[in-house]
Amino acid sequence: MNQSVYDIVTAIGKGETTARAVVAESLAAIAARDAQVRAFVCVDGEGALAAADEVDRRLAAGERVGPLAGVPVAIKDNICTLNLPTTCASRMLEDYTSPYEAGVVERLRSAGAIVVGKTNLDEFAMGSSNENSALFRTVNAWSPDRVAGGSSGGSAVAVAAGMVPCALGSDTGGSIRLPASFNGVVGLKPTYGRVSRYGLVAFGSSLDQIGPITRDARDAAIVLSVIAGDDARDSTNVRGRPFISGIADGETTPDPFSVGVASECFGEGLAGSVRASVEAGIGRLGELGAETVDIRLPHMEYAIACYYIIATAEASSNLARYDGVHYGHRTSRADDIFELYSHSRVEGFGAEVKRRIMLGTYVLSSGYYDAYYKKALQVRTLIRRDFEKAFEKVDVIASPVAPTTAFRVGEKTDDPLAMYLADVYTTSANLAGLPAISIPCGFDEDGMPIGLQLMGRWFEEDRLLAIAHRFLEGTDYNRLSPLCNPAR
Amino acid sequence: MYSEKDITHRLIVGFEIHVQLATRTKLFCGCAVEFGAPPNSRTCPVCLGLPGALPVMNRRAFEFSVDTGLALNCAINRLSKWDRKSYYYPDLPKNYQTSQYDLPVACDGFFEFNANGQPRRISILRAHLEEDAGKNIHDTPGCTLVDLNRTGTPLLEIVTLPEIESADDAYAFCTELQRLVTYLGVSHGNMQMGQMRFEPNINVEINAGGETFRTPISEIKNLNSFRSVRGAIEYEYQRQIQDWLADNDYVINDRPNENRGWDDDRGVTVFQRGKEAAHDYRYFPEPDLVPATTEEAWLETRRAKLPMAPLKRRAELVNNLGLNPDDAAVIVSDRATADLFDAAVEAGASPKTLGKHFVNLWAKLAADRDARVCDLGISADRIAELANMVDQDSVSATSAVKVAGAMLDSPDSPMKLAESMGLRAVLDTGETQAWIEQAFAANEQAVRDAAGNPKKAKAAAGFLRGQVMKISAGKANPKLVGALIEARLREQSTQE
Ligand SMILES: [Zn+2]
Numbered sequence A: 001m002n003q004s005v006y007d008i009v010t011a012i013g014k015g016e017t018t019a020r021a022v023v024a025e026s027l028a029a030i031a032a033r034d035a036q037v038r039a040f041v042c043v044d045g046e047g048a049l050a051a052a053d054e055v056d057r058r059l060a061a062g063e064r065v066g067p068l069a070g071v072p073v074a075i076k077d078n079i080c081t082l083n084l085p086t087t088c089a090s091r092m093l094e095d096y097t098s099p100y101e102a103g104v105v106e107r108l109r110s111a112g113a114i115v116v117g118k119t120n121l122d123e124f125a126m127g128s129s130n131e132n133s134a135l136f137r138t139v140n141a142w143s144p145d146r147v148a149g150g151s152s153g154g155s156a157v158a159v160a161a162g163m164v165p166c167a168l169g170s171d172t173g174g175s176i177r178l179p180a181s182f183n184g185v186v187g188l189k190p191t192y193g194r195v196s197r198y199g200l201v202a203f204g205s206s207l208d209q210i211g212p213i214t215r216d217a218r219d220a221a222i223v224l225s226v227i228a229g230d231d232a233r234d235s236t237n238v239r240g241r242p243f244i245s246g247i248a249d250g251e252t253t254p255d256p257f258s259v260g261v262a263s264e265c266f267g268e269g270l271a272g273s274v275r276a277s278v279e280a281g282i283g284r285l286g287e288l289g290a291e292t293v294d295i296r297l298p299h300m301e302y303a304i305a306c307y308y309i310i311a312t313a314e315a316s317s318n319l320a321r322y323d324g325v326h327y328g329h330r331t332s333r334a335d336d337i338f339e340l341y342s343h344s345r346v347e348g349f350g351a352e353v354k355r356r357i358m359l360g361t362y363v364l365s366s367g368y369y370d371a372y373y374k375k376a377l378q379v380r381t382l383i384r385r386d387f388e389k390a391f392e393k394v395d396v397i398a399s400p401v402a403p404t405t406a407f408r409v410g411e412k413t414d415d416p417l418a419m420y421l422a423d424v425y426t427t428s429a430n431l432a433g434l435p436a437i438s439i440p441c442g443f444d445e446d447g448m449p450i451g452l453q454l455m456g457r458w459f460e461e462d463r464l465l466a467i468a469h470r471f472l473e474g475t476d477y478n479r480l481s482p483l484c485n486p487a488r
Numbered sequence B: 001m002y003s004e005k006d007i008t009h010r011l012i013v014g015f016e017i018h019v020q021l022a023t024r025t026k027l028f029c030g031c032a033v034e035f036g037a038p039p040n041s042r043t044c045p046v047c048l049g050l051p052g053a054l055p056v057m058n059r060r061a062f063e064f065s066v067d068t069g070l071a072l073n074c075a076i077n078r079l080s081k082w083d084r085k086s087y088y089y090p091d092l093p094k095n096y097q098t099s100q101y102d103l104p105v106a107c108d109g110f111f112e113f114n115a116n117g118q119p120r121r122i123s124i125l126r127a128h129l130e131e132d133a134g135k136n137i138h139d140t141p142g143c144t145l146v147d148l149n150r151t152g153t154p155l156l157e158i159v160t161l162p163e164i165e166s167a168d169d170a171y172a173f174c175t176e177l178q179r180l181v182t183y184l185g186v187s188h189g190n191m192q193m194g195q196m197r198f199e200p201n202i203n204v205e206i207n208a209g210g211e212t213f214r215t216p217i218s219e220i221k222n223l224n225s226f227r228s229v230r231g232a233i234e235y236e237y238q239r240q241i242q243d244w245l246a247d248n249d250y251v252i253n254d255r256p257n258e259n260r261g262w263d264d265d266r267g268v269t270v271f272q273r274g275k276e277a278a279h280d281y282r283y284f285p286e287p288d289l290v291p292a293t294t295e296e297a298w299l300e301t302r303r304a305k306l307p308m309a310p311l312k313r314r315a316e317l318v319n320n321l322g323l324n325p326d327d328a329a330v331i332v333s334d335r336a337t338a339d340l341f342d343a344a345v346e347a348g349a350s351p352k353t354l355g356k357h358f359v360n361l362w363a364k365l366a367a368d369r370d371a372r373v374c375d376l377g378i379s380a381d382r383i384a385e386l387a388n389m390v391d392q393d394s395v396s397a398t399s400a401v402k403v404a405g406a407m408l409d410s411p412d413s414p415m416k417l418a419e420s421m422g423l424r425a426v427l428d429t430g431e432t433q434a435w436i437e438q439a440f441a442a443n444e445q446a447v448r449d450a451a452g453n454p455k456k457a458k459a460a461a462g463f464l465r466g467q468v469m470k471i472s473a474g475k476a477n478p479k480l481v482g483a484l485i486e487a488r489l490r491e492q493s494t495q496e
Helices: A005-014 A019-038 A045-060 A103-110 A155-160 A177-183 A217-229 A270-286 A299-319 A337-348 A352-362 A370-394 A416-423 A427-432 A459-470 B057-073 B166-184 B228-247 B296-304 B312-319 B323-329 B335-347 B353-370 B382-390 B397-407 B415-419 B429-442 B444-452 B459-473 B478-495
Strands: A039-044 A072-076 A112-120 A166-171 A186-189 A209-214 A259-260 A291-295 A396-400 A435-443 A448-456 B008-018 B081-086 B096-099 B107-114 B119-129 B135-137 B143-148 B154-160 B196-208 B211-214 B219-220 B257-263 B269-274
Touching: A005 A019, A005 A217, A005 B257, A019 A039, A019 A072, A019 A112, A019 A217, A039 A155, A045 A112, A072 A155, A103 A112, A112 A155, A155 A166, A155 A177, A155 A209, A155 B257, A166 A177, A166 A186, A166 A217, A166 B154, A177 A186, A177 A435, A186 A217, A186 A459, A209 A217, A217 A435, A217 A459, A259 A270, A259 A370, A270 A291, A270 A435, A270 A448, A270 A459, A291 A337, A291 A370, A299 A352, A299 A370, A299 A416, A299 A427, A299 B081, A337 A370, A337 B211, A352 A370, A370 A396, A370 A427, A396 A459, A427 A448, A427 B459, A435 A459, A435 B444, A448 A459, A459 B096, B008 B166, B057 B107, B057 B154, B057 B166, B081 B296, B096 B119, B096 B459, B107 B143, B107 B166, B107 B312, B119 B166, B166 B196, B166 B312, B196 B335, B219 B228, B219 B269, B228 B257, B228 B269, B312 B335, B323 B335, B323 B353, B335 B353, B335 B382, B353 B382, B353 B397, B382 B397, B382 B415, B429 B444, B429 B459, B444 B459, B444 B478, B459 B478
Parallel strands: A072 A112, A072 A166, A259 A291, A259 A396, B219 B257
Antiparallel strands: A039 A112, A166 A209, A186 A209, A186 A435, A396 A448, A435 A448, B008 B154, B008 B196, B081 B096, B107 B119, B119 B154, B135 B143, B196 B211, B196 B219, B257 B269
16 A cells, blocks of 8 residues: 555545545555565454444544544554454464553554554564564565564564555664664654553563654654553653654644764764765755764764663563463473473573573673673763763764665574674664654665664654655655565 | 580571551552452452563552651662562562662661560661562462462561560560551551561570680571560570580581571471572662652651651650550550540540550450450540549449440440449448448458457458448449448447
8 A cells, every 4th residue: 555644544534535445455455465575473354444444433423533543553563452462473472462452552543543463573572684583584575585674574564565554663772763774664763751661562671662663754753643642551651741743734844953973873884885875865964954063972882782781681581471380381391390481481482582581681690790781781871971962962863774774584693793783873772762763765786775863852753753754755765665566 | 515504695686577568559550459359369460460561659658668767767768769689489470579679768777665674776777668479379289379469569678687685675676566567557567467577587696615606597487476486586596506506517607597487386497498599689670660759858748747656655655644654555555546545535534544444444345356445436535434433433443344344335425324224333321331231240250350350450341341342233432431431440449
C-alpha cells in the first residue's frame, strides 16, 4: 500500500474509503510480499477486519473516532498484546500470550488504529541484523541477501515493503534507527520517559524506548502524539509532557536552526558512500537554512563499551525471570530445581542472549562491579554532559545512523564485535536519553538505503520531526522498496 | 585445654528484624495484602513478574518507613534509592528482589527500652524497604507448589548493631520494638502471622589465659515469638561456650558463620548451613524505579504527627500521674488502650483508681475475651464514672467488678446498673450495724480475740470486717464497717 498514515486518516475522514478497505489492502500486501521478507511473526486478519468494521460502524453512526481511525499498524513482538502471542522471537516465549496489553497498544487501539500483526526481531531485541531471531530471519526489503537490521527489523521491513503504513519498534541502542536506515524509512527513538514502557518486554530498562517507524516524518509525528503521554504504571515515564506536533497539523517550517557536526562521528570505519550521503544530507540541511557548527563529543568513543556494559547488566537481571518455573519454556529433563533452571534457560535462549546474560552477570559480579558497571555509569554521565554542552551551541546534531548500509546476511554472524560496531553512532542517544531520528538520505552504489541521524535536546522531538519533514520534501529517499514494484 | 571455671565470657547479640507494613496494597502493585486468601488469588502481572510489567512504589509504605525511621531517631536519606538483589528461588518470580542497598530510607539511629527496670539503648544501623517473597509449599510428595499472594508485600528491614548482652535484654528490646511499630500504626506486629520476624545474630567473647577469643556468629532465622527469641539466645550462649571449650579453634574467621533454626519443641537451635563465602547478590540500581526523595518540611510534618513512643508515655504515667511502673506498663501495652486511659483521666476520674481498674478489672475482663481493653467497647466516660463511684464510696471495690461485668452487656450508666443490681453501697448506719451484730454473733471467738487478745486483735478485726462485707453481699461500705466495728469492739472491752 502506498498511502501514508496521513493519507489514510484523511481519506477515511472524508469518506473516500473505509477502514475495512484499507485494512484489506494491508492484509493483501502482507499476503503478497511477506513470504519474501518474513517480517511478520503473526498476522491477525480476522481480528483486524473486525476492528476495521467497528471503526466503519462508528463513522457511519457519527460517533467519535480517534486520530488513527482505520490505520493498520504492526507491533514489534516484544510489546505485549492481548489475543496475539508475544514471543520476543525466542524459544523461551514461543507459546506465550500476555494476559495484559502494553500501554502503547492500548493507546493505539483507542485512537482507532488496527493491529494487523506482530513483527519479527532479534531475540529479546538483542541484535543489529535480525539474524538472532529464534523463529526465522527477516531480510531487507531492498535486497533479500541483505540483513533487515535490528532489532526492530520486522517493523522496518513491514513499512518499507508497503505492508503497513506504520509500525512500532523499540530502541535500546539503535534498534529502531538502524533497521529504519537499512530499509529507507523513518525511525524515531523518543526521549527516554516520553513513551510508556509498560508492557514492553524489558531488555535494558534504563535505555529502552518505544517509537514509531513510518514512511515520513509527519506520520511519525502523528503516531508519536498517540503513543506519548502519561502512564502511571511506568515510574520512569515523565508526566505532563504530552507530545503535541506542529507538523501533524500542517505546520511544516522549522525555525532557523543550527546543526552540530562532530568529527568523532566521521572517523575510521565509516563507509565512503555513507559518508558522502550523510555529508550531502548535512549540506541539504544548510540549504534549508541551518547553520552548521563543529562540535566535540569527546566521550563518544566510549559509548559502545559503556552501552554494552549497562545494557547487558540490566538484561542479565531482566531476563532472570525466564526460568521455566512460572511460564515460558520448561525443560523436560530436570531432576531438581537447579536443573530445571539451567536446562530451561540453556534450551530456551539463543547464543547471543546467553552471551549478553553472561557479560552482564560478569560486570555486576562482586570484584568486577567497580571496574566495569560503576565505571560505565560514570562514563554515561560524561556522555550526557558532552551533549548538554553541545546543545548549548546547537539545536540538533547530525551524524550517520550506521557506519555502513545493510550488510550481507551471514557476513557478521561469527563476529559479535563487528556486529556490535553497527551501533557505534546510535547508542549514545540511549545512554543520554535523547530523542533521535533516522531519516533516509540517499542510496549507496548497490542501491541500498542510507540513513541520516538527527539527535535533539530532551523532549524536542517536534523540532527533529519538523526538520526531517522539510528534509524529505521533494526527495524520493523514502520511496517504497522495489518489492512493491509490480513490475518486479 | 580450658575448663569452664578458667574463662569469663560475654554474650554479643545484634538483630535483623523484618516488619511487615500495614499497607492495604503491596509495595509495587495494587494487589491486596491479605493473609489466608486462596493461593495466587492476590496477584497481577507486576507481582507475578510477567514480561513487560513494571513496579510503581506504594507511597504509603514509604511514609510508614519514614515514620519508623524517625521514631528510631534515624537520619532520613533525602534520596533513597532502589536496588535489585539477585538470587534464584521459585517463590521469587523475577529472580531478583527489589530492595535498598546503599541508600536506605533511614540510617544511624538508636532505640531506647527498659529491661528489668533498667534503661537500655541500642544503635540502629539502618532501616530499608523491600518486597517479600511468596511461599513454596511442599505438602504434596514429589512436587512443590508456589503461592505468590505474599509476593511484593512491603517489609521494613531494621538492622541493629551487636550491642545486646543478655537474653533478657533481647526479649525486652523485641517486645518494646513491637510495641513501637503498633503504636506508630505502621504494622499490625502480629508475630503468629509472620508480621514481625526476628533474626538475632549471636556470638560470644571469651577471655581465657589472658587472650580474647570470639566464637563464629550464628544467625537464627525467622523467630516469630518473643519466647523463642529468648530461648534461642540462651541456648546459643551456652552452646557456643561449650563448642569453644571442646575445640579452641571454634573462633570467627577459622570456622564459618552459621545459619541456624530454632526448634521450639526441643528448645534447641539446629544447624542449617554454613556461610562459607558471602553469596554474590549482584546488587545494582533498580532502573524501573525512580529514587524516593524527601524534603525537610515534609519530614517535619511527619515528625510532628508521630505519636508519643510507648516508653515515654509510660514514664509520663509514672512521673506525672503517680502510677506505679508495672501498672503503667500494662496500660501503655497498646496505643488504643493508652488513649482510652488518657480519655478517662480527661473525663475527670482519679488516675490512681483508673490505673487499678485498668490493670485489675478491665484487663481481666479483656483477657477473658482474648481482647484488649480498648476492644471492650466501653467509653472513656463510663470508665471514668465507675472509678468516681468507687472513690466516692458509691460502690465497693468488690461490687465495682460486678458492675464492670454488667457494663459490657448494657449501655446503662454504671450507677444505674449498680442500683438495679442492688450493689449501690449502703451508707446507712443502722443497716450496717445490723450486719455487724449478725457477724459478731456468728464469730464469738474472733470477737474475743479482737477485743482482748493483743496478739490476734488486728487479724481478728480484719476477719470480722470481711464477714460483714460477705453478709452484706458487698453492699456495705468498708470504711463505715471498719469504723463501726472499731466502736463496737471498744464498747465490748469497756463492758468487760
Ligand atoms: Zn500484584
